[in-house]
Amino acid sequence: MCIILVIVDLVEIKSKKGFKQMFDIYYNPLCNFAYSILRNSAKAEDIVQDVLMKIWEKRNDIEFNSNVKTYLFTSVRNKSFEYIRSEKSERAKISDYTLLQSRLGDDKIDKEATIMMMKEELNNSIRHLPPKCRDIFVLSKLQGLTYNEIAELKNISVKTVETQMSIALRNLREKFKAKLDNEY
């Protein structure tokens, strides 16, 4: 893995301050994870908040045998699945629920969690790009516009789009380098 994941010291979550650190790191990726299962952002947030509140209440009793990240993502997955089943919705019957179950099985949840954390990290990196190249980067990579479409939309040349994309890449490159340097 090329991106370092910040794991909060397990003992630390027993204080409110430590818990907030964990919250700040995991809340958004967990919501996105729940959303990827539920396709309902309000419900996704509810479930993540429930899971985190339970952990807070049980903080003195929980034994974190595996790491916090796996524990959190597994809990959110279970709660989300539980919701889909209890809802007795069409969704529970259709095949993609079965697919989800196998895609997010216990053997795969760790990898899924890691990918989610990478997405969070990348999303943060993108948010911190200089505004002009961030816009162009998002239009291109997340909204799937071609350079010609972006040039037309922004009333700039295709060359400028390319330049801004390079600037975005330089920013990301420097960021990754700083992280890798930190790792060693």
Add this chain to the structure above:
Amino acid sequence: MNIDSVIHNYLLSKESKEELRLLESWKEESKSNLEVLQALENNWNLLDEMKDYRAFDTPKAWEELSSNMVEEKESKVEEEIKARKETKVFPLWKYAIAASVTLLVGLFVWNSVPNNGVGTASEPVGILTSVNDIMTKDLEDGSSVWLNKSSALDISKFSKSNRSIALQAGEAFFQVESDKENPFSVDVSDFQITVVGTAFNVKKADQEVEIYVHEGVVSVSNGKRTVQLRAGDMITGNVDNFALFDKDNDNLVSWKSKKLVFKNTFLPEALKDISRHYGKSVELSPGAATENCFISTEFRSETLEEVIEELKVLFQIKVSENEERIIITEINC
């Protein structure tokens, strides 16, 4: 050629042969180049799965969740007090003077501060010094000065048309006669406090600057920059970093008013005022649960021992004491 433009074309699989050659040699330059390129490629591909990725409102969610969180050691109140303080912290004057100064300015409505029979100084104009007692001095413009114990004030240059004073040590309280033509100023080391007509308090100690305003506006300058403080504001910190607090705490000049007043005050905050007033630290041991401890009382002529006795009655505290400090080891609120 710009390597980022080469990487860009490479990620879009439209690199020229020349560019590919450049990229290969760049990769060989260092292990870190190679790894960074791999990270870029991984993330570039990851982006294709991120079209749905969004930013949920984490601060709002924390607000919701934390309001339901109960914690033994750190109460919500304490956090709020901290947050309130932290939000207003900002770096103020930065300048390269090694010596740092403590300065306390409190502006008071004169009538609200009773005169508790402090002794009057009879020295001629010059340097006022006090040792064991608080002293007072009437100035020729009609203003008055109170000088705390162990303090020194230079009034040798003071006149009706040049209302300037320097606090050399300790703490002083000024009742300033209004005169818009001739501002009243107090120098404390490299700081200058300027007012037109009001009452305020200045303290000089070792490491910090403190400026507290009770009412009206006070200008404080370090010669480079002037900051205006309004009622309830307090600045504290050293010369490089000041924090602005919304204090609104008359107990900061309890030495002058001779009273400590608490109105539903969070006990850890009250203990700071008590420590300051009596010149001895009264602390809570780290394990003491204080989230529900609020105090409403008034101390006027009580000794510290009597204050501790009252705390024992109010909060069933147990204390351990030595020369420098009193530690509250048990408390029940």
